[in-house]
Amino acid sequence: MTNPDTRSLLKDPEGYADTSFVSDMSSGFSGNLGYTMPENWAFDQIATKTIGSGDSKIEIDNNIASGRDTGQGDFYPAPSQKLDIGFNLSYWSALLKEADEYMASIGRPGGTGYVYTRQQCLETIMSADAAISSASRRYRMRKALIQTSAFWEFCHYSYKDVVEDAGVVLYHTGKIPDWGKDLPGVNKLVDSSTGVAKVSGRTCILSRNNSIRSGLLEGDILDATSERDRWAMWQKVNQDNVFNLSTIPHLHIWAADGKAGDHAEAPIRRPALDYTDTETFEILRRYQGFGDQAIFDAKLRMPLYAIFEKYNRIIRES
Structure with missing residues (x-):
């Protein structure tokens, strides 16, 4: 989760996070008090709702989405x-x-x-x-x-490629490598596919x-x-x-x-x-x-x- 107190600094320069979940309603955080949303926010927790009553009462998050992440649709990817x-x-x-x-x-x-x-x-x-x-x-x-x-x-x-490789070494070092000394037709070459x-x-x-x-x-x-x-x-x-x-x-x-x-x-x-x-x-x-x-x-x-x-x-x- 993203702490809203520090999210104005969250630019993620290393690219470790593709998207962020902003926990505006989590206790101990200051919510939307003057902090800029992170550039990669995907979901923002804006409110908490209570449904049910008595022992069946539960709280659920009310989130908004930016569209950067479509969420999980199933547990078995195609x-x-x-x-x-x-x-x-x-x-x-x-x-x-x-x-x-x-x-x-x-x-x-x-x-x-x-x-x-x-x-x-x-x-x-x-x-x-x-x-x-x-x-x-x-x-x-x-x-x-x-x-x-x-x-x-x-x-x-091919052996033609080997000859060309030897030619590249010859061009840049001035010497035919040991493995190419017996090869015929070694000529200087700047580069080769190798x-x-x-x-x-x-x-x-x-x-x-x-x-x-x-x-x-x-x-x-x-x-x-x-x-x-x-x-x-x-x-x-x-x-x-x-x-x-x-x-x-x-x-x-x-x-x-x-x-x-x-x-x-x-x-x-x-x-x-x-x-x-x-x-x-x-x-x-x-x-x-x-x-x-x-x-x-x-x-x-x-x-x-x-x-x-x-x-x-x-x-x-x-």
């Missing part, structure tokens, strides 16, 4: 509104089988130029399940949206800047045109799987907001628990970019999204 939770390992074999068989059925990835097997890719994604679950809950988006982008990109991490979810230093900066400015993330605004800032961020997404995967939600939010600083897109609703298939498709497409290839690949990712969501739904509703 499945579409339930937050995702941690993965249940008893479903691991089934998830791996479905995801692997689907990717094989569409021939993605194909050939011998890829670094990791599909099982290794899925194992890496699921090893960071705690971070992915936390991010999905914090930003109220479907966990499958993060998993799909990560798994798809990691499966397509790590589990193939995130570049530039897009990482742009997406995180967008979330910082939106109040969703704490941190310093970096310059996406600065080679120094791009190199610093590139090293994080290249070397830290959790940081890389935790950037995906910000890439999705940035994409929904219109991808400021990149190829402009029309803003759409940010990822939500009740996202439609159309909205999901659009976010998956924007993750890859624009044009016919991005559209084609997004269509291929939709069944993969359905596989992840199938098991996430089973787990969150069990």
Whole structure:
């Protein structure tokens, strides 16, 4: 409850409270004696009424509402509104089988130029399940949206990508890293799409800047045109799987907001628990970019999204 004696100071700069219940009639408080209502008030206790008589007499609050909070309508939220939770390992074999068989059925990835097997890719994604679950809950988006982008990109991490990564290190340090010395065709490169979810230093900066400015993330605004800032961020997404995967939600939010600083897109609703298939498709497409290839690949990712969501739904509703 909010103490009216201090509510003129209640601005909640840390964002811990979404809304407030103002207890104007609670004993010991001074009620509406010259204090400003908190900016986030949802309900205000303005009077106490007595109903009944004798032993059946009770007092009830008479409250007014601002509309910021609609209150609780039931005790069992609709499945579409339930937050995702941690993965249940008893479903691991089934998830791996479905995801692997689907990717094989569409021939993605194909050939011998890829670094990791599909099982290794899925194992890496699921090893960071705690971070992915936390991010999905914090930003109220479907966990499958993060998993799909990560798994798809990691499966397509090729030896060409490794060569480009070595080129980035060469550009910024003047030396080819030990792991890239035997690679053919290493040339200097300012930035590359790297790590589990193939995130570049530039897009990482742009997406995180967008979330910082939106109040969703704490941190310093970096310059996406600065080679120094791009190199610093590139090293994080290249070397830290959790940081890389935790950037995906910000890439999705940035994409929904219109991808400021990149190829402009029309803003759409940010990822939500009740996202439609159309909205999901659009976010998956924007993750890859624009044009016919991005559209084609997004269509291929939709069944993969359905596989992840199938098991996430089973787990969150069990």
